[in-house]
Amino acid sequence: MFIVGLTGGLATGKSTVLSIFRDNGIAVIDADEVARKVLEPGTKAWKEVKNYFGDNVLNPDGKINRLKLGELIFDDIEKRRKLNAITHPRIQRAMMLMALKYFFSAHKYVVMEVPLLFETGKMLNFMHKIITVTCEDHQQLERLCKRSDFSEKVAKKRINAQMPLEQKVANSHFVINNSGDVENTRTQTLSIIKVLSRSKFTWYFRVIFGIAFLSLIFGVTHMAGNLFFNKI
Numbered sequence: 001m002f003i004v005g006l007t008g009g010l011a012t013g014k015s016t017v018l019s020i021f022r023d024n025g026i027a028v029i030d031a032d033e034v035a036r037k038v039l040e041p042g043t044k045a046w047k048e049v050k051n052y053f054g055d056n057v058l059n060p061d062g063k064i065n066r067l068k069l070g071e072l073i074f075d076d077i078e079k080r081r082k083l084n085a086i087t088h089p090r091i092q093r094a095m096m097l098m099a100l101k102y103f104f105s106a107h108k109y110v111v112m113e114v115p116l117l118f119e120t121g122k123m124l125n126f127m128h129k130i131i132t133v134t135c136e137d138h139q140q141l142e143r144l145c146k147r148s149d150f151s152e153k154v155a156k157k158r159i160n161a162q163m164p165l166e167q168k169v170a171n172s173h174f175v176i177n178n179s180g181d182v183e184n185t186r187t188q189t190l191s192i193i194k195v196l197s198r199s200k201f202t203w204y205f206r207v208i209f210g211i212a213f214l215s216l217i218f219g220v221t222h223m224a225g226n227l228f229f230n231k232i
Contacts, residue, residue, distance in 0.1 A: 001102065002109045003126050004196060007117040008133035009165050010158055011143035013178035013185065017133050018113050020189040027102040027110040029095055038090045039064050048086045053079075067148065074158070109196055118163050118171060128199075131192065132172040134165050135179045 006021075008014045015032070022028045038045050041062040049057065049064060057069045073080040095112070102110045114123055117130065124130075135143075144155040169175050174195075176188045 001107055002128035002199070003099070004109055004111045005117050005123070005127035005130045006111050006113045006133070007115055007130065007168060007172075009140060009162055009168070010115075011140050011147055012133045012135045012165070013176075014113055014115065014133045016178065016182065016185060017131070017176055017189055018111065020186050021111045021193070024190070024193055026193065027105075027107040029098050029102075029110060029112040031091065031095065031113050031115065034094045034098070035087065035091050038087060038094060045086050045090050049083065052082060052086070074161075109199070116162070118168050129173045129196065130171070131174040131176060132165070132168045133176045133178050134169060135177065139179055 006014060006018060015030075018028050018030055039049065040046060046064065049069070053069060053072060057065055057072065059065050069083070073083050099110060099112070109128070111131075112127075117123055117127070140159060141152065141155055144150060144159065145152060148155070150158070174192050176185060176192070178185050
């Protein structure tokens, strides 16, 4: 088994592509879903976030309000570091355990969404192949404004805080242009699935995963990049 990294920019359509892989029976790990579980009400991470940031970052149902928390940490390096320290080790542990489960379930490969894969650079060695999802600049801006109810100014600031899509594309093995309709995106994704399915590359993941998992057990690895707030 090997890992395929799925990345891109804010609101380019990474979740859409990941769902296509999932619908076609491919094992996937969604960092956003993992982060939500890590911060479910009552968990240790949730308690630490609540104690540090206060009740004002909670919704009436007790769940973390990601938009409010994102506003607090975006321009505050110390608060961002604190949040990362709380969430990153737990997110990484959960993702590694999921990868281990797939490892022993005879899956040929797993697609792991890592939104800030290139920005951090620390998870690149885990990836056998990298897919970057793109779209037109104006579409990305419009989608982010609509999705997160951002003003155009705020949305541009969030987009510009990440590595330009052109650089990600230049360092990727595959590119999916999500500027068209869903069927067009599906066609591109299915073509990549065919290529990946023919790959005989398996031993590299076994070596790398073994090293990473042992490092995780002894607590010397750290979460790479801001996985939880890549979509806010």
